Amino acid sequence: MNDSKKGSKFSVTSSLLITLSAVLIVISMFFPWWKMVFYAPQYPEGLNIIVYPNKLKGEIDIINGLNHYIGMSNFSEKNFPELSYLIYIIGGLAGLTLLTAILRMKKVLYGLIGIIALVGVTGILDLHFALQRYGTNLSSKAPIKIDPFVPPIIGENTVANFITHSMLGTGIYFVIAAFILLLIPLWKDRVR
């Protein structure tokens, strides 16, 4: 092994960490990535919108039923085309991660980190705009008139008698863990 090669390739340990990262990304697909819990005096147990990469779960029908009072449009998988292809993007990223582990090239790793960061930012913006769309595009004929609002991606918001809590889901924690695993080789195999 010469020096120049040492600079562009990373260690087997790092490769294993990156493999683990790919595994975590795959696992994340089976868990919810984000959720919103609605609490009201009549719903102390909370109503959920649980977002998986490919589906919505929770008490969507009940939430839609209540949201029509403020003129909000229905949450449905149909209204989120992202849910039909997001799973392939995530799968693709997992594949790229695995490929990076096999190639063991630092440049590829930099590229991968860049792509994942980009996809992540895009995802956050997408969610933000979706929330904005729902919160500001309220029917003018709604029985209860409220000011337009944008629920936060993480945190609390109050709408009429509902307090919503938005939070990250298990899946995203796996992704964060996966991302940290990708960063470790940068430090571990840094040129000294």
Next chain:
Amino acid sequence: MKKWIPIASGLLAGFVAATISFADFSTKTNTEAASSTKSNAEKVYVPFGEKDDYYLFASGGHSGQMFIYGVPSMRKIRTIPVFSQDSATGYGFDEHSKKLMGGYTWGDLHHPAFSETKGDYDGKWMFATDVGNSRAAVVDLKTFTTKDIIKVPNTAGPHCAAFVTENTEYMFLPTRFAVPLGQKYESLDDYSAKYRGVMSAVTFDEKNVKLNIGYQVALPPWSYDLSDAGKKGSADWAVMTTYNTEESTTTMEINASQADRDYIVLFNWKELEKMVKEGKYEEVDGQKMIFPEKQKGGIYLVPVAKSPHGVDVTPDGKYFIASGKLAPAMTVFSFEKAFKAVENKDFAGERNGIPILNYESVMEREVNPENALGPLHTQFDDKGMAYTTMFISSEIVKWDPKTGKTLDRVPVQYSPGHSVSAEGDTVAPDGKWLIALNKIAKDTYLSVGPSHPESMQLIDISGKMKVIMSAPVDPEPHYAQMIKADKIKTINVYPKDTKNKDAVYKQSETKIVRKGNEVHVYGIAMRSRFIFDAKSKRPDVIEVNQGDHVFIHLTNIDFDEDITHGFAINSYDLNMEVQPGQTNTMEFTADKAGTFPLYCTNFCSALHQEMNGYFLVKPKN
């Protein structure tokens, strides 16, 4: 280079993420406590947020309903309409319940009985009898609603179920009033020859939720009162009390109280079942009828102190205890001795073709607590001790069936008929609580005029008996059963039934279909509107012609616990409810022309008051 650091930190990251997401940090509090150091108020106080330990199912007598209470708080939770119409729930108005009621408008609900598995309540079904119109019903404990009612022929006033057999094979319905077979006209002068006290063996088809009659027994024309099924070693047997063995036909108060002894009918239902299988019966009004004087076997008479009321089998299934309401004593009989007497044909003659067992051969002991009068009904605790209600001396007496010794007694206000202890009819009673079902409340509550509610008194039986709470109750609990709350598994919403042709779950699929003069509405109710035809200019309007036969199929698409909608048509005397997820049908003829507002009767939401529409009936010509 320490290679394990990055690996470990990676795994740690994963575990932390998993822990944050999955760990259950909530703590569970144990609410159950029966500490004897608690005050009476503390014993019955169930704080907001906590729930009672037991459900009490009390028969509603001539209200035709069943009342559900929580124990120990004695808070009333629910009224289940069974044999009578109830506009609060639309019972008797919608198609299903109207059919169940079979044209009757009231009933006299006497004896509730839980379904049992291995002699223990299984919390699945509740049965009840109607003395008023000779029916039996089954209530589904997933929804607390009546599912089936059967009219029992040849019988008039099934007073009590045999509290079902050990595995709910049968519910026995002995009759209180003897009538001629088919309830045909016969002169009362021919009472002994032409009248019969028919007992019915009712079966329950759990899969199809259907009651049926397995067979009937044409017992002598006496009045049959209480009954109980055997347990464990006596599981194939059942016992019931009978009075008016004098066969008097008038002024029964005097004439049916003449004989010093009446009987307990002891029968082996397995043997009767076998006889029916072997064809040893006669067909009467489509029923398989056993005539004990012709098809011998399986039925015996046990002499008992005059005019008995209660007969109760001990939890171990070894004894049955009879109480003569006009005699001061209770009698403990031994099943084992009875079996031996049957085997040895140790008979003291026959009555109406049925062998009479020798009293001395079957009797274990007579129990006569001092000055205790009018013993009616006995319940048991976890130690097998007996608690008998004394109607006339107005008290509960605790005694030991094994020794006959009186252990404790407590006055109750006033005149208890039955009492019920926690799971007191099972092979394993819980002890803890006993409730006296008193016929007279008189001065107990704020006065409401000359007549008062009945009263249910909660008695702590964990130590010395003590009345610690009294709750008023509508007329009138004859009997009640108390079940551990965790045995009952209710549903929150009705599940979608895609096979139900009357159900519509999407707004867009609502429609009004006309077939000749029949109009079928397939509509939905949701917060806070009705949609009968989504494509219509006014989706919440139904317009028909005078004389049309109208079917309104309504589905509540709010799959949300307790969001129940009602549906009433003003001035048409119609109202029904649709519980969350439920589909219900209303059928009627639009014979009145005019404009009739329709509206949601069950307060459902902030805009409930706006949940209405119109039912328009165009006049003929």
